[in-house]
Amino acid sequence: MSDYRIHGATGEWEVVIGLEVHAQVVSNAKLFSGAATAFGAEPNSQVSLVDAAMPGMLPVLNGECVRQAVRTGMAINAQINAWSRFDRKNYFYPDLPQGYQISQLYHPIVGEGEIEIELEGGATAKVGVERIHLEQDAGKMLHDQHPSMSYVDLNRSGVALMEIVSKPDMRSPEEAGAYVRKLRSILRYVGSCDGNMEQGSMRADVNVSVRKPGQPFGTRTETKNVNSVRFIMAAIEYEANRQVEVLEDGGTIVQETRLFDPDKGETRSLRSKEEAHDYRYFPDPDLLPVELSDAFLAECRESLPELPDAKRARYQDGLGLSAYAANVxxxxxxxxxWFEQLLAATGEEHAQRAANWVTSDLFGALNRLGRTIEDSPVSAAQAAELLTLTADGTLSGSLAKQVFEIMLETGQDPGAIVEERGLKQTSDTGAIEAVIAGILAANPGQLEQYRGGKEQLFGFFVGQTMKAMQGKANPAVVNELLKKALG
Amino acid sequence: MSDLTDLTVAAIRDGVRDGAFSAREVATAFNANVEKGRALNAYVVETPDHALAAADAADAARASGDLKPLSGVPLGIKDLFATKGVQTTAGSNMLGGFEPVYESTVSGKLFEAGAGMLGKLNMDEFAMGSSNETSAYGPVISPWRRNDGGNAPLAPGGSSGGSASAVAARLCPGATGTDTGGSIRQPAAFVGISGIKPTYGRCSRWGVVAFASSLDQAGPMARDVRDCAILLEAMSGFDAKDSTSLNMPVPNWEAALSGDIRGKKIGIPKEYRIEGVPAEIDAVWQQGIERMRDAGAEIVEVSLPHTKYALPTYYIIAPAEASSNLARYDGVRYGKRSPGEGGIDGMYRATRHDGFGKEVKRRIMIGTYVLSAGFYDAYFNQAQKVRTLIARDFQKVFEQVDLILTPTAPSAAFALGDKTSDPLAMYLNDVFAVPASLAGLPAMSVPAGLDGQGLPLGLQLIGRAFDEQGVLDAGLALEERSTFTHRAEAWW
Incomplete structure (x- = not known):
């Protein structure tokens, strides 16, 4: 793995990182109630009697959330536990109406799995996943609504989360960043989490410790609820350096919960282990164990799409794309x-050209316009038509670029643009010869120099011809006829 | 018209159907009794209008020919059941004034079946107690008095003490109860009525304020076995809102009810003969055995070897679940809130200090302790294992016999205040009741006789899972032979 080291006064330190990623399950309803889960709704507008923990209310497991967790487990080749169970994690907090969170401590639904990550320079590494369990999210405290009191919004209360717990397998901020990006990619392929870190549907608790290489694990700290890849990497870097400093100053690391402050780029202590809760976990008596049938498991497996690793391999080996293009x-x-819609229209034999066009022309344009591929102004079908017009010689490279710009602006189909604006490339030798004759007559000086041996001037004549033909002349034909005319 | 309140549920239903009297007359008579019986403190809320409205609907239904199974029958509802728009306190200050916006599945089913509600019945706070003395709204008093001439007010048992007293004193013909570790059966025995706790999962727990989720079961309390069958049929049924609800059809228990138990095997567990139990209890049990034999049943001595661990097991599991179930009463969203000092922790402390009574606090502390890190395995986990062994004891015995006959409680009703200073003595009241609760089995108490002081004693029938029919039939056989016609003389 990584040779990332912190260079301290006493020598080199290795960083050990484990991540607990909380991923909100894509589902119309909460984990144990029928309430909706949309982001950004009015406070307390998506709260059922169960979510508010009214007396006598009972949880009923949402089967879709189970299905999503199982599919996610399958996507990372994890052990799926056909028998799992929910436990109560007891603690008091105003955003936790029941006074306990329903989670899975003793028997998680998904056991050990593995994720392959890609590192700088094409290297890969494997990060173990310890487990995935399902649990309820808590509500949200609002501290800015009243001068002396806090309010609570229970919209998130009871929303289903997958907690994806990695093994302490990562050794650098880069590896942690690559792990989160890869995990996010897999979740989005599977469709079990939208991966939206800004809206909090994916966030990580970051466990960090340091040690001298070859020594046993050091004491770790846990930095809670970090919500972007950049912040995760920054938190690790800060925390690892802080720990090295503490240790080299003769101090000890306290096992504690910390908070990352994105403005200052530092972590600070939230509470120490001594004042940590005793969560008094025990099996939730309101819920039956979850037993998964073979038919259910088979259905989950069949529903999985082609996953990023398999797809990348197929793009490289099957379509002949470069490692870079396949990755991107x-x-x-x-x-x-989007790319596969494009390929479906052009045919796979055009894969390399299509890949080049997408990674350069399309990405360049989207970048310039500040758009993502999901709201690209040009559809995959339109792009396929554009590529076909280039392939069959209707458009030259430069004409294609012109047409693409117009497509981006107007959203029109390329065929219509070519038709309407007469942008078709011409190979009409008669017309091109007439233009060439005019150009030669108008530039006797250059003609004389050329014939006198200054062959670089050939480009000048090409440019003049293309310009006179408004870029529509087939460059190959122009070259050929010019050579003939210039003798 | 006061004799209408002497009628059973079946008789009221049939009388309304046959036009012998109107449902309104019945409701009016019971409303009057409820008012007259206030000295018993059985009701915490009276809802005469609810009873009258249901009665009028029943009379109208009779006119139009679409009577429902419980048309014309007014009932008392234990205050543990959430009733829409009607105060539901679970006997606690914590929920003083709390009016749910929802109706519990069980009370909803009863109303759907045509029943009306006379009021909400007093109970031990959060169903924790065996004498109804832990209620924040004062103890319920049993209508019974000892025949020694003293007027010591007696406990009706608990936690369904209000239900027991109200049925025995004719303040309702039938009531709902709940039973976590004997809370239907022990009070039924104390006041000389019948009560059945069905198989765990028969009655939905949705909308029933939770005490110990893996044990809580609703059931009816009424004057006789037939009434229990009628009411249980209306209360039972699968409910998708309760994950532990049984997804099985509800049998027609009343239609199939028969005291003919010839050829049935009745087990007599030797472990239920315990030291310190009055000889009178043993005598009533012996008499019950004779009556079963008389009914043509075969008596078989059986062994339930883990019985002696049932009470300690129960007093680990029930408080553990309760400590978690009652965490929601934190003053944040509903119910009592005491501001306290020192931010949110201060508010929690003050709210729970003021809102909960002593027994509830005791059980929350026990439950918190047995779930704590370092004690979990020794207490909670061990208790779960013992619970499995207790269930297995029953399974084995039920390979040999059809039913088990035991005393319901180790004593007759005691005087108020007698046991409040000794929680362990109080807990012992449920020694015969908790094994069936831990095993989730149907169990019923039927009146069997009087002790030397003229107080009722009950016998318990425990059946196989889902065999409420067997329990009810044997209960009826016992009832037919006991001819228990005693009733408390009205002094209130």
Whole structure:
């Protein structure tokens, strides 16, 4: 793995990282109630009697959330536990109406799995996943609504989360970043989490410790609820350096919960283990164990799409794309989906040209316009038509670029643009010869120099001809006829 | 018209159907009794209008020919059941004034079946107690008095003490109860009425304020076995809102009810003969055995070897679940809130200090302790294992016999205040009741006789899972032979 090291006064330190990623399950309803889960709704507008923990209310497991967790487990080749159970994690907090969170401590639905990550320079590494369990999210405290009191919004209360617990397998901020990006990519392929870190549907608790290489694990700290890849990497870097400093100053690391402050780029202590809760976990008596049938498991497996690793391999080995293109085109499920729509229209024999066009022309344009591929102004079908017009010689490279710009602006189909604006490439030798004759007559000086041996001037004549033909002349034909005319 | 309140549920239903009297007359008579019986403190809320409205609907239904199974029958509802728009307190200050916006599945089914509600019945706070003395709204008093001439007010048992007293004193013909570790059967025995706790999962727990989720079961309390069958039929049924609800059809228990138990095997567990139990209890049990034999049943001595661990097991599991179930009463969203000092923790502390009574606090502390890190395996986990062994004891015995006959409680009703200072003595009241609760089995108490002080004693029938019919039939056989016609003289 990584040779990332912190260079301290006493020598080199290795960083050990484990991540607990909380991923909100894509589902119309909460884990144990029928309430809706849309983001950004009015406070307390998506709260059922169960979510508010009214007396006598009971949880009923949402089967779709189970299905999503199982599919996610399958996507990372994890052990799926056909028998799992929910436990109560007891603690008091105003955003936790029941006074306990329903989670899975003793018997999680998904056991050990593995995720392959891609590192700088094409290297890969494997990060173990310890388990995935289902649990309820808590509500949200609002501290800015009243001068002396806090309010609570229970819209998130009871929303289903998958907690994906990695093994302490990562050794650098880069590896942690690559792990989260890859995990996010897989979740989005599977469709079990939208991966939206800004809206909090994916966030990580970051466990960090340091040690001298070859020594046993050091004491770790846990930095809670970090909500972007950049922040996760920054938190690790800060925390690892802080720990090295503490240790080299003769101090000890306290096992504690910390918070990352994105403005200052630092972590600070939230509470120490000594004042940590005793959560008094025990099996939730309101719920039966979850037993998964073979038929259910088979259905989950069949419903899985082609996953990023398999797709990337197929793009490289099957379509002959470069490692770079295969990576870029498969990292995000939307990109892959768009690219495959394009290929379906052009035919796979045009895969390399299509890949080049997408990674350079399309990405360049989207970048310039500040858009994502999901709201690209040009559809995959339109792009396929554009590529076909280039392939069959209707458009030259430069004409194609012109047409693409117009497509981006107007959203029109390329065929219509070519027709309407007469942008078709011409190979009409008669017309081209007439233009060439005019150009030669108008530039006797250059003609004389050329014939006198200054052959670089050939480009000048090509340019003049193309310009006179408004770029529509077939460049190959122009070259050929010019050579003949210039003798 | 006061004799209408002497009628059973079946007789009221049939009388309304046959036009012998109107449902309104019945409701009016019971409403009057409820008012007259206030000295018993059985009701915490009276809802005469609810009873009258249901009665009028029943009379109208009779006119139009679409009577429902319980048309014309007014009932008392234990205050543990959430009733829409009607105060539901679970006997606690914590829920003082709490009016749910929802109706519990069980009370909803009863109303759907045509029943009316006379009021909400007093109970031990959060169903924790065996004498109804832990209620925040004062103890319920049993209509019974000892025949020694003293007027010591007696406990009606608990936690369904209000239900027991109200049925025995004719303040309702039938009531709902709930039973976590004997809370239907022990009070039924104390006041000389019948009560059945069905198989765990028969009655939905949705909308029933939770005490110990893996044990809580609703059931009816009424004057006789037939009434229990009628009411249980209306209360039972699968409910998708309760994940532990049984997804099985509800049998027609009343239609199939028969005291003919010839050829049935009745087990007599030797472990239920315990030291310190009055000889009178043993005598009534012996008499019950004779009556079963007389009914043509075969008596078989059986062994339930883990019985002696049932009470300690129960007092680990029930408080553990309760400590978690009652965490929601934190003053944040509904119910009592005491502001306290020192932010949110201060508010929690003050709210729970003021809102919960002593027994509830005791059980929350026990439950918190047995779930704590370092104690979990020794207590909670061990208790779960013992619970499995207790269930297995029953399974084995039920390979040999059809039913088990035991005393319901180890004593007759005691005087108020007698056991409040000794929680363990109080807990012992449920020694015969908790094994069936831990095993989730149907169990019923039927009146069997009087002790030397003229107080009722009950016998318990425990059946196989889902065999409420067997329990009810044997209960009826016992009832037919006991001819228990005693009733408390009205002093209130």
């Amino acid at each position: 085109l498969t990292a995000e499920v939307e990109t892959a989906r």
